[in-house]
Amino acid sequence: MNTDLPLQGIRVAEIASGVAAAYAGRLLAAMGADVVMVEPPGASPLRREPPFLGPDSTESALFAYLAAGKRSVICDLAADCGRADCDRLLSGMDMLIDDTPVMRRAALGLDPARIAARHPRLVHLSVLPFGAFGPKAGWKGSELNVMHASGEGFLLPNGLSADLFPDRPPLKIAGHFAEMQGGIAAALAGLAALWSGKGQFVDVSAQDATVAVGAFTVQRYGDGSLEHRASRSFRYGGVIACRDGYVELLTLEERQWHGLVELLGRPDWATDPALADPAERSARGDALNARIRAWALDHDVDELVAGAQKLGVPMARYNAPEQVLAGRHEQARGLFAEIAVPGGGTSRMQTGPFRFGPHPLPVRDWPSEAGADQHLLDRAHPVVAGQSQREHA
Numbered sequence: 061m062n063t064d065l066p067l068q069g070i071r072v073a074e075i076a077s078g079v080a081a082a083y084a085g086r087l088l089a090a091m092g093a094d095v096v097m098v099e100p101p102g103a104s105p106l107r108r109e110p111p112f113l114g115p116d117s118t119e120s121a122l123f124a125y126l127a128a129g130k131r132s133v134i135c136d137l138a139a140d141c142g143r144a145d146c147d148r149l150l151s152g153m154d155m156l157i158d159d160t161p162v163m164r165r166a167a168l169g170l171d172p173a174r175i176a177a178r179h180p181r182l183v184h185l186s187v188l189p190f191g192a193f194g195p196k197a198g199w200k201g202s203e204l205n206v207m208h209a210s211g212e213g214f215l216l217p218n219g220l221s222a223d224l225f226p227d228r229p230p231l232k233i234a235g236h237f238a239e240m241q242g243g244i245a246a247a248l249a250g251l252a253a254l255w256s257g258k259g260q261f262v263d264v265s266a267q268d269a270t271v272a273v274g275a276f277t278v279q280r281y282g283d284g285s286l287e288h289r290a291s292r293s294f295r296y297g298g299v300i301a302c303r304d305g306y307v308e309l310l311t312l313e314e315r316q317w318h319g320l321v322e323l324l325g326r327p328d329w330a331t332d333p334a335l336a337d338p339a340e341r342s343a344r345g346d347a348l349n350a351r352i353r354a355w356a357l358d359h360d361v362d363e364l365v366a367g368a369q370k371l372g373v374p375m376a377r378y379n380a381p382e383q384v385l386a387g388r389h390e391q392a393r394g395l396f397a398e399i400a401v402p403g404g405g406t407s408r409m410q411t412g413p414f415r416f417g418p419h420p421l422p423v424r425d426w427p428s429e430a431g432a433d434q435h436l437l438d439r440a441h442p443v444v445a446g447q448s449q450r451e452h453a
Contacts, residue, residue, distance in 0.1 A: 062092070063415075063416040063417025063418075063419070064092070064416075064417070064419065064421065064422060065091065065092025065421070065422070066091050066092060066416050067088060067091040067092040067093040068092035068093075069092075069094075070088070070092070070093040070094070070154050070155070070254070071093070071094045071096070071152060071153045071154050071155075072085060072088055072089075072093050072094065072095045072096070072153060072154065072155045072156075072157060073095075073096050073098055073146075073149055073150055073153045073155070073156045073157070074095055074096065074097050074098065074130065074156075074157045075097075075098045075137075075156070075157065075158045075159070075160060075170070076097070076104070076106070076157060076158075076159050076187075077104060077105050077106065077159060077160075078106075078159050078187075078189075078239065079106070079122075079126065079203070079236045079239035079240065079243065080159065080187045080188075080189075080239040080240070080242035080243045080246065080264075080266045081157050081158065081159035081187040081243065081246065082104075082106055082126040082127065082243070083126055083236075083239065083240050083242075083243025083244070083246075083247075084157050084185065084187055084242075084243040084244075084246035084247040084250065084264075085097070085126075085130065085157050086125070086126050086127070086128065086129075086130075086243070087243065087244065087247040087412070087413075088155075088247055088250070088251075089128065089129040089130050089424055090128075090129065090411065090412035090421050090424060091412070091416075091421065094131070095129065095130040095131070096130065096131045096132070096133060096149065096153075096433065096436060097127060097130050097131065097132045097133070097427075097428075098133055098135045098137075098146060098149065099132055099133065099134050099135070099430050099431070100134070100135070100136065100137070101134060101136050103134070103430035103431075104123070104430070106120065106122065106123045106126060106127070107120055107123045107430065108120060109122045109123060110122070113401070113407070122236075123427065124407075124409075124426065124427060125409060125410070127427030127428075128399070128409060128423070128424040128425065128426065128427055129424025129425055129427070130424075130427050130428065131428050131432070131433040131436065132427070132428040132429065132430050132431055132432050132433055133145075133149065133431060133433055133434050133436050133437055134430060134431040134434065135149075135437065137168040137169060137170070138167070138168065143168070143169040145437040146169065147169070147178060147179075148437060149436060149437060150175075150178075150179050150182060151179065153179075153182060154181075154182070154183065154254060155182065155183040155184075155185055155250055155253075155254060156175065156179075156182055156183070156184050156185065157185045157187060157246070157250065158170055158184065158185065158186055158187070159186070159187045159188055161188070161198070161200070162188070162192055162197050162198055163198055172184055172186075172192075172261045175261075176259065176261065179259065180259050181258070181259045182259045183250055183253045183254050183259060183260060183262060184259070184260070184261045184262065185246055185249065185250040185253070185262045185264065186261065186262065186263050186264060187242060187243070187246040187264045187266070188201075188263075188264070188265065188266070189201025189202075189205060189206050189209075189242075189265070189266050189267060190209070190265055190266075190267050191263050191264070191265035191267075191268065192263045193263060196267075201266070201267070203232065203236050203237075203238055203239050204232055206238040206239060206242070206266045206267050206270060207232040207233065207237065207238045207270065208230065208232070209267045210238060210267050210270035210271045210273075210274070211271060211274065212232070212233070212237075212238065212270060212273075212274055213230045213231065213232055214230065215274070216230060216231040216232070216233070217231050218298075221299065237270075238266055238267075238269075238270040239266055241266065241269040241270045241272075241273055242264060242265070242266025242267075242269045242270070243266075244269065245264055245266075245268075245269035245272075246262075246264040246269075249262050249264055250262055296309075296311065296341065296344075296345045296348035296349050296352060297309035297310050297311055297349070297352070298310070298349070299378065300352060300353055300356045301353065301356065301357060302356050302357065302359055302360060302361045302364060303356075303357060303358060303359055303360050303361075304360045304361055305360075305361040305377060305378065306361070306377070306378035307356070307361055307364055307365060307375050307376060307377055307378060308375065308376055308378060309352070309368075309373070309374070309375045310374045310375075311373065311374065312374075314338070315372060316372060316373055316374060317338075317341065319368070319371035319372045319373040320368075320371075320373050322371050323364070323367050323368055323371055323373055324352070324355060327351075327355075329351055330351075361377050362377075365377055385408060393415070393420060394411065394419070394420035395410055395411065395413075395420065396408045396409065396410055396411065397409065397411050397420075397422075397423035398423070399423050399424075399425070399426060400426060401426060402426055409423060411423045411424075
């Protein structure tokens with residue numbers, strides 16, 4: 061396997077107006093797949109999504125990341141000629157990533173039955189907020205909707221944030237956490253279908269993917285407990301203020317508690333024999349946290365994280381963006397690389413959130429301008445419908 065670009069030779073068409081589907085395509089492109097964005101007249105709405113590259117820029121930083129390494133064609137799927145162009149393109153593809161709303165798919169020639177009939181070897185990967193089937197299949201959903209529908213918003217803010225800002229309303233995680241969880245699930249599901257060796261329709265719900273990450277909303281069906289942002293507790297730990305920043309501490313296992321006692325310097329209160337019982341530690345969570353927080357204020361973040369790692373205590377810095385870019389771990393793994401920006405200059409961009417060999421995945425090119433690869437719709441010798449790129453490799 062080519063560990064630099066393990067999906068080299070796989071061809072993917074992407075019809076995406078939202079982050080989840082576009083991120084699924086981005087992950088595949090990062091692994092070497094040839095991903096072609098099929099954009100509507102007027103271009104993808106993601107090209108106009110903030111944040112932008114600078115105060116005077118109209119270039120979407122979000123789109124630049126999601127579309128890195130992808131090519132672009134413009135295709136009017138509302139017109140007969142546009143649907144014919146799309147069919148010609150799909151005839152040479154292994155996968156179609158599609159987040160078109162269910163009610164619009166038939167009119168645009170994207171309903172699963174039609175795609176399966178015309179392209180029987182194609183993996184049709186549907187990525188929607190609430191899936192393509194069931195009572196919520198027709199529902200619209202933004203990042204905020206998916207975050208709260210999955211139960212994550214029910215838990216935020218909690219821990220130190222809740223202590224510091226008790227009157228804050230429910231929050232969502234910054235950025236596009238829920239939609240990107242949908243994109244990750246979609247990429248994995250699409251690859252599983254691709255490796256099965258036959259065309260099929262794959263239905264991915266961003267809500268389901270985000271529920272699976274935390275599962276706090278469904279745990280009450282097992283043990284009867286119901287987590288809530290006002291009462292949720294890590295027993296002891298969570299977000300902790302240090303002398304020069306913040307860390308997060310989470311001790312779930314007995315060995316981690318013993319490592320924490322060593323990190324604390326084995327103070328008398330931590331070596332109380334009663335605390336050998338996990339239930340007793342949980343019951344004293346507030347008192348333990350008060351002790352831990354008072355101790356942490358006399359220490360720097362790097363000092364604590366280094367000591368915790370040596371002792372097997374799960375602890376990490378809460379990084380500001382510039383600290384992520386400059387972090388020793390991130391630099392050692394080559395998570396970010398320079399990419400040339402059209403018009404001059406460079407920007408640092410994440411290559412991929414994983415690797416398959418000793419080297420990080422290579423950074424992909426800046427995304428194409430809308431319609432820059434229109435020649436892909438005019439191939440003189442398209443691949444025969446129903447035959448995938450894999451069969452021609």
